[in-house]
Amino acid sequence: MKLKKIFESKAFIYAFILLIAAGILFFRSDFVIAKDAIVNAVIKNVGTELLVLAIVLVAFCKKESLTLVSLKVSGKSLLWSIPCFLVALANFPFSALINKTAVISRADLIWLVAIECFVVAVTEELFFRGVVTSHLDSKLEGKHKKFKVVIISGAIFGAWHIINLLGGAGVTATLLQVVYTFLIGSMLAMLLVTTKSLTLCVLVHAIFNFGGAVIEKLGTGVAHDTLFWIATVLAGAICFVFMGVSYLKTEKPFKKTAVTALDNTNEDTK
Numbered sequence: 001m002k003l004k005k006i007f008e009s010k011a012f013i014y015a016f017i018l019l020i021a022a023g024i025l026f027f028r029s030d031f032v033i034a035k036d037a038i039v040n041a042v043i044k045n046v047g048t049e050l051l052v053l054a055i056v057l058v059a060f061c062k063k064e065s066l067t068l069v070s071l072k073v074s075g076k077s078l079l080w081s082i083p084c085f086l087v088a089l090a091n092f093p094f095s096a097l098i099n100k101t102a103v104i105s106r107a108d109l110i111w112l113v114a115i116e117c118f119v120v121a122v123t124e125e126l127f128f129r130g131v132v133t134s135h136l137d138s139k140l141e142g143k144h145k146k147f148k149v150v151i152i153s154g155a156i157f158g159a160w161h162i163i164n165l166l167g168g169a170g171v172t173a174t175l176l177q178v179v180y181t182f183l184i185g186s187m188l189a190m191l192l193v194t195t196k197s198l199t200l201c202v203l204v205h206a207i208f209n210f211g212g213a214v215i216e217k218l219g220t221g222v223a224h225d226t227l228f229w230i231a232t233v234l235a236g237a238i239c240f241v242f243m244g245v246s247y248l249k250t251e252k253p254f255k256k257t258a259v260t261a262l263d264n265t266n267e268d269t270k
Contacts, residue, residue, distance in 0.1 A: 038109055038217060042116045049116075053123040056131065069130045070196045077195035080246075083239035084191050084204045087184075090235035092211035095227035102221030104214060113213055114206075121206035128157045128185065129192045129201050137193060146247065150189045157185030183236070184208065190243050 034040040096102035104110070133153040140148050158181045164174050188201045215223040 049119045049123045056127045069198045081200045083242045086235040088207040090231040093223035102223045104219040106218040117209040118206045125201045153189035154182045154186030158182030
């Protein structure tokens with residue numbers, strides 16, 4: 001049997017997934033990889049994410065499954081993504097650090113947490129945007145297709161975070177996370193279906209995650225002060241309005257085409 005056929009066989013894929021699952025269980029166990037508790041937790045999380053990424057690549061990422069995915073970033077798509085980057089940057093605790101209500105006590109590990117956030121972003125974007133959103137885009141049809149793709153994709157991304165309950169997270173905290181991950185997931189889905197750039201989705205996601213992790217993992221204090229929430233709401237509002245206007249503009253050609261087609265039909269029947 002040729003090597004290519006072995007890699008494409010279902011038996012190989014199932015065995016590979018089982019092997020990766022065993023690896024995930026290992027990284028999620030109490031096994032100590034590094035003496036430093038923070039380093040140990042980050043390495044185990046990165047290891048888990050890399051294994052999940054391997055599963056996604058082998059099991060899902062066929063060329064025909066990634067109809068929306070492109071790694072290219074054009075100047076136009078970069079400009080369009082600016083409101084999304086504002087949302088991501090607003091998640092960084094600038095005001096708390098300036099006012100010293102929060103401090104980064106392990107600045108020596110910023111690079112490691114940055115790598116972790118990037119790996120998580122690559123894994124989740126490749127699956128939830130690259131696979132899920134692309135699949136929805138290829139299957140859904142009719143009027144308001146883009147809106148349906150964005151909302152359903154965001155809902156799936158939000159619902160996925162219910163799994164945090166299995167890790168001991170509180171019900172209220174988990175439900176709040178489901179809500180804001182639905183909003184972030186919808187934003188990223190809109191970014192993908194508009195720009196077709198998975199690279200931009202990964203960058204926005206990684207920056208957003210890093211902003212939320214820097215105090216939680218490397219510091220102490222209150223990261224989310226009043227100015228933080230003002231910046232978050234303002235950035236979110238700007239992004240929402242921008243995407244809403246952009247979506248309405250894309251709907252106009254559909255309406256004009258529909259009216260023209262109706263007029264032509266009426267002319268033919270006369």
